[in-house]
Amino acid sequence: MTATAAPASAPFRFFDVRVARIRRLGPSMVRITFTGDRLDDLASGGRDQRFKLFLPQPHQSAPVFEDLGEGWYTAWRAQDPAERPVMRSYTIREQRPDPAEFDVDFALHGAGGPGPAGGGPASRWAVRARPGDRLTVLAPAVADNGGVDFRPPPGTDWILLTGDETALPAIAGILAWLSPGTTTKVWIETGHAADRQPLPTFADAEVHWLVRDPAAGRGEPVLDALRAADLPGGAPYAWIAGEAGTVKAVRRHLVGERGFDRRAVKFTGYWRRGATEEDLLAELTATAGGR
Numbered sequence: 517m518t519a520t521a522a523p524a525s526a527p528f529r530f531f532d533v534r535v536a537r538i539r540r541l542g543p544s545m546v547r548i549t550f551t552g553d554r555l556d557d558l559a560s561g562g563r564d565q566r567f568k569l570f571l572p573q574p575h576q577s578a579p580v581f582e583d584l585g586e587g588w589y590t591a592w593r594a595q596d597p598a599e600r601p602v603m604r605s606y607t608i609r610e611q612r613p614d615p616a617e618f619d620v621d622f623a624l625h626g627a628g629g630p631g632p633a634g635g636g637p638a639s640r641w642a643v644r645a646r647p648g649d650r651l652t653v654l655a656p657a658v659a660d661n662g663g664v665d666f667r668p669p670p671g672t673d674w675i676l677l678t679g680d681e682t683a684l685p686a687i688a689g690i691l692a693w694l695s696p697g698t699t700t701k702v703w704i705e706t707g708h709a710a711d712r713q714p715l716p717t718f719a720d721a722e723v724h725w726l727v728r729d730p731a732a733g734r735g736e737p738v739l740d741a742l743r744a745a746d747l748p749g750g751a752p753y754a755w756i757a758g759e760a761g762t763v764k765a766v767r768r769h770l771v772g773e774r775g776f777d778r779r780a781v782k783f784t785g786y787w788r789r790g791a792t793e794e795d796l797l798a799e800l801t802a803t804a805g806g807r
């Protein structure tokens with residue numbers, strides 16, 4: 517495949533990338549650093565910058581597209597699902613200019629574990645990734661782009677962040693971006709105590725790490741901790757991400773029981789228990805078609 521078919525002014529463009537380095541961050545996460553010939557043109561907006569990752573099928577050495585122009589999405593959807601690249605949403609954890617590269621932290625959700633083949637295509641790919649492996653990404657070419665959701669309005673007095681491993685890269689990016697002294701309360705749910713990682717910030721941040729208890733089945737550690745928490749006064753801005761059911765429950769608690777202004781709560785389901793990203797995309801497409 518050749519890179520970059522969209523016009524240079526488009527906020528998002530295709531980039532061919534390859535794996536430069538791999539580092540295990542803990543039992544549930546692996547950091548993959550990507551490099552590529554045109555990465556000087558990639559411009560992350562920081563915070564929770566989202567982008568699309570395209571993985572080759574297991575029998576391919578690089579993603580195979582039929583069209584990378586403006587009609588790429590229609591062409592991609594029309595491609596044979598066994599041949600077309602697998603599309604997934606991820607966060608740019610950090611971008612560095614020299615050498616041009618960026619990190620993506622993958623939650624493994626069972627892939628590579630002792631049980632039978634856990635995880636989905638993306639987490640399985642991340643577990644097996646080797647330097648030189650090739651991918652395509654649809655990533656921002658301008659820093660001020662629609663793939664950044666964390667945008668506290670003027671007048672915000674304090675910030676609340678919650679998420680699981682999948683939201684941890686975004687939470688890290690948000691904490692790195694916040695102004696010095698910003699009052700910030702953070703709740704992060706992980707599978708293991710060893711998944712904790714340093715979260716450098718100038719904000720006045722209080723970070724609560726919550727470890728899921730396998731014996732508690734489908735417990736809701738973030739919701740339980742929030743219910744018990746003393747929250748600051750003043751105007752909050754909340755950013756919630758992670759499993760869709762948990763996100764919904766946390767939002768309901770903040771708006772319904774804590775009286776947060778619903779416009780000051782940015783919430784995004786990053787994944788849904790029992791559903792692949794294809795399932796979620798199919799639902800979205802059906803909803804859009806039904807309107």
Ligand SMILES: Cc1cc2nc3c(=O)[nH]c(=O)nc-3n(C[C@H](O)[C@H](O)[C@H](O)COP(=O)(O)OP(=O)(O)OC[C@H]3O[C@@H](n4cnc5c(N)ncnc54)[C@H](O)[C@@H]3O)c2cc1C
Binds near residue numbers: 605682685789
């Ligand atoms: C805007 C956005 C940003 C995101 N950023 C990141 C990121 O930086 N890092 C990251 O790791 N993820 C991130 N995610 C979540 C990631 O896209 C999903 O976890 C995705 O489903 C992984 O793809 P997969 O191929 O491994 O699994 P899929 O094929 O999509 O799903 C296979 C099965 O695994 C389950 N599953 C999916 N994710 C998890 C999980 N975390 N824990 C347990 N079970 C799971 C599904 O419910 C399904 O049953 C982001 C999602 C969005 C929308």
